[in-house]
Amino acid sequence: MIRIYNTLSKKKEDFIPLEEGKVRMYVCGPTVYNFIHIGNARPMIVFDTVRRYMEHKGYEVNFVSNFTDVDDKIIKKANEEGVSADEISKRYIAECKKDMEGMNIMPATTHPLATQEIDGMIDMISALIEKGYAYAVNGTVYFRTRRFESYGKLSHKNLDDLQGGNRSLLVSGEDEKEDPLDFVLWKPKKEGEPYWVSPWGDGRPGWHIECSVMSRKYLGEQIDIHGGGEDLVFPHHENEIAQSEACSGKEFSRYWMHNAFLNIDNRKMSKSLGNFFTVREISEKYDLQILRFFMLNAHYRSPLNFSAELMESSKNALERIQTAVDNLKYIAEHAVTTEMTSEETGFIKETQSFEVDFDRAMDDDFNTADAIAAVFDLVKYANTQAGEGSSRAFAQALCDRIQSLCDILGIITEKKEEFLDADIEGLIEERQAARKAKNFARADEIRNLLLEKGIILEDTREGVKWKRA
Ligand code: AMP
Ligand code: ZN
Secondary structure (H helix, E strand, O other), X not given: OOEEEEOOOOEEEEOOOOOOOEEEEEEOOOEOOOOXXXXXXXXXXXXXXXXXXXXXXOOEXXXXXXXXXXXXXXXXXXXXXXXXXXXXXXXXXXHHHHHHHHOOOOOOOEOOEHXXXXXXXXXXXXXXXXXOOEEEEOOEEEEOHHHOOOOOOOOOOOHHHHHHHHHOOOOOOOOOOOOOOOEEEEEEOOOOXXXXXXXXXXXXXXXXXXXXXXXXXXXXXXXXXXEEEHHHHHHHHHHHHHHHHHHHOOOOEEEEEEEOOEEEOOEEOOOOOOOOOEHHHHHHHOOHHHHHHHHHOOOOXXXXXXXXXXXXXXXHHHHHHHHHHHHHHHHHHHOOOOOOOHHHHHHHHHHHHHHHHHHHHHHEOOOHHHHHHHHHHHHHHHHHHOOOOOOHHHHHHHHHHHHHHHHHOOOOOOOOOOOOOHHHHHHHHHHHHHHHOOOHHHHHHHHHHHHHOOEEEEXXXXXXXXXXX
16 A cells, blocks of 8 residues: 655555546646756656556656746746747747657656647636635736635645735735735736737736646546646645635545755755756756766755765665676576576566555555665676576566666666767777777777777687777
């Protein structure tokens, strides 16, 4: 049984889906006005892993994650560059998808775009007005927060405390609200901004309504899991609940999951503080598998501090798994015997205990840190039991087991292939030919030339091998 820590109840609860064998899951996606930073990558990696584990357990997962492609920050960036907001969001959605691929994040079942769902937003806002949960003033539509009785249930906030805090934040122009707690569903257009026609005048939707609408459209009125970073609990998710539940009269999401923040030098990493790395920057130095592995080494509800040392140790740890897989493949390829001995069959049976440990860790609110520890136990076991005399079937079975556990975590066990520039490959071939023709002077010359390019050649019994200096 999978147990999930639910922000609503502040407890771990048994996971029971609305519909047997199916999971409907919505994760708030990024606002696309720049390359994503590694903080944004955390929820992507975390919830992709949740999805993979659910699939491993046999669930059919409908996973929806949006791109917020209309927002003040996008408009600001567009104005700075003198291009349209659409051009900015399209560009960074494409870049985000490249980064996701690098981190081995599966594409969602649907990636809706806010700008393509405006009709649905107008429908939901109209329904909320009809039910008395929203009102329009001078082209702006507000949600009547106090009308929704359980407001504050997710963030465990008390309405009166909120009111006290909000009053001091009242800004001019907002006093048209009936109550300082009311939030915006639709705002009127400003000069030079994208807008859509609505019953309340030209304008654009507020951020919170997007997710309520896209979630309903692609997953239905009720979903199993809603996820995002912990900064979204209030007000974003609280407002999503108010909108969706006021509209449908049903519980919106059964389970609410929130990942803790990725920090840098023990401070919150954010664009506004300027202390962030983009995923793209990290990819220049590391294979993004290492970033994924680094993130999964912590529990998703624990704050995680990013540092070069931790990335280095993640790199080494991941290499230990990859090397074990490489060795097992080598053993399988060169094995003298094919079939498993009865002793080997017994060893394979024993490895089931590592799979049990892995599942137990993941069942316990997706404890990926302990799940990775189980993978390492299996790697250690494989390194001890498999060797030159092993059968092909045995080495292959061990290799498959390691790979299938890593696959659930979305970790690729193959070392990244490095491709040589065509001219370097040409030089290696030319050197082989020179050696064959006993032109050793030319062969040495080429070896030195390659060395200058940072390529070290090694002549082995199996042929020429190369590595980067
Ligand atoms: P945004 O583009 O700011 O809406 O953020 C997209 C997602 O990234 C949200 O789920 C945020 O909660 C999450 N997020 C932003 N910064 C961080 C961070 N430093 N650590 C973890 N998650 C973050
Ligand atoms: Zn959202």
